[in-house]
Amino acid sequence: MNKLFLVVATAIVLISCASEGKFKITGTTPDINNGTNVFLQKIDANNQLQNVDTTVIKEGKFNFTPEPVAAPEMMVLSFEGARGNVILIAENEEITVKAYKDSLYTSEVKGGSENDFFKLYYDDVVASNKEKQKLQEEGMAAMQSGDTSKVTIIRNEFDQINEADTRRRLKLIEEHPGEFVSVIILSDLVGTRAIDSGEAEALFESLDTTLQETEKGKKLSEMIAQLKSQEAAASQAEIGNKAPEFSAPTPDGGDLALKDAMGKYTIIDFWASWCKPCRQENPNVVSVYNTYHEKGLNIISVSLDRASAKDKWLAAIENDKMDWYHVSNLMEWQDPVARKYGVTAIPATYLLDENGVIIDKNLRGDALVSKMQELLGEG
Numbered sequence: 001m002n003k004l005f006l007v008v009a010t011a012i013v014l015i016s017c018a019s020e021g022k023f024k025i026t027g028t029t030p031d032i033n034n035g036t037n038v039f040l041q042k043i044d045a046n047n048q049l050q051n052v053d054t055t056v057i058k059e060g061k062f063n064f065t066p067e068p069v070a071a072p073e074m075m076v077l078s079f080e081g082a083r084g085n086v087i088l089i090a091e092n093e094e095i096t097v098k099a100y101k102d103s104l105y106t107s108e109v110k111g112g113s114e115n116d117f118f119k120l121y122y123d124d125v126v127a128s129n130k131e132k133q134k135l136q137e138e139g140m141a142a143m144q145s146g147d148t149s150k151v152t153i154i155r156n157e158f159d160q161i162n163e164a165d166t167r168r169r170l171k172l173i174e175e176h177p178g179e180f181v182s183v184i185i186l187s188d189l190v191g192t193r194a195i196d197s198g199e200a201e202a203l204f205e206s207l208d209t210t211l212q213e214t215e216k217g218k219k220l221s222e223m224i225a226q227l228k229s230q231e232a233a234a235s236q237a238e239i240g241n242k243a244p245e246f247s248a249p250t251p252d253g254g255d256l257a258l259k260d261a262m263g264k265y266t267i268i269d270f271w272a273s274w275c276k277p278c279r280q281e282n283p284n285v286v287s288v289y290n291t292y293h294e295k296g297l298n299i300i301s302v303s304l305d306r307a308s309a310k311d312k313w314l315a316a317i318e319n320d321k322m323d324w325y326h327v328s329n330l331m332e333w334q335d336p337v338a339r340k341y342g343v344t345a346i347p348a349t350y351l352l353d354e355n356g357v358i359i360d361k362n363l364r365g366d367a368l369v370s371k372m373q374e375l376l377g378e379g
Helices: 002-020 101-106 113-145 148-175 180-191 197-206 215-236 276-295 307-319 336-340 365-376
Strands: 024-028 037-043 049-056 061-064 073-079 086-090 094-098 108-110 247-249 255-257 265-271 297-303 325-327 348-352 358-361
Touching (some): 037 061, 049 061, 049 073, 073 215, 086 113, 108 113, 113 148, 180 197, 180 215, 197 215, 247 325, 265 276, 265 365, 276 365
Parallel strands (some): 265 297, 297 325
Antiparallel strands (some): 024 061, 037 049, 037 073, 073 086, 094 108, 265 348
16 A cells, blocks of 8 residues: 555656646747857846846757746846847746847747737737837927927827727736736836726736735735825825925935925926936926016925935036025935825926915926916016
């Protein structure tokens, strides 16, 4: 009996091991030189690439035989001297890759259901991005020619593309609750704020529990919790509410509170020296300030620069002639003032009345000029 039990147990182990399969990558390339190093890398908790294995191209071929993965995860192939990388899903299957040096993003990855699903999603993203890039170029041309009606049409088309993208990707998740790639898609939707925290939470709970418990699943859960917190903060900074109070360091090392920067009307301006749209809007804001400051308009700008870029922050204030109140914790997106207001994109502005009540948001260009004319008359 003992011998029979041992034989059966051994057979079960062998069957179990065989069912797990092997994680193997077999690669070819028509245009990357022999002797080139190829790196298999995974993405760590800080979104940094961490090397898993290295091999060399020989006779136009390369191979990896890593340890089997406990659960699917995203990995990339990087090639010495080539820009970009090849994204793949590590699963216990034989995965074939055909890599193209000058367009690694078009490389062919085959093998395993997760990679098939990821290709479907990836191709959709690439096609959509090409369409949006074309619209952006048309929009820039329209702005430069002063064709505001064309700009409005293009913005509407851009929004429609984004909405269609979101609908397609939500459907992919709903149809593949057991696929790891659904975690990737949902992470992208949450990261780009394409959906709210309630919808994200419901979708996350619809995924298989094994996916929820993966490293990326846990990170996604944290992202959803952070989004929920940002939404709660943003709801406190809506039109009609009293602007949340704050104080923060000034450029000279002092401390300034919102209540001490108030005028008859006050603009809270979230920006950064590295933010191109912010810098492009600054001349308009400067013009509005110079026109209406004597009539009661104050501005307090909250910079989302980082500590290592304090000099750039100060230089931008001087170069852009922003002669009003400035504060910053120099903590970039972790700035406590920005988090209190639920700010997730800049430029972001809030217009307050003399009682500190938010009466409008995100006014830029002609809209800002028109609003100040309405409130304080012609300049």
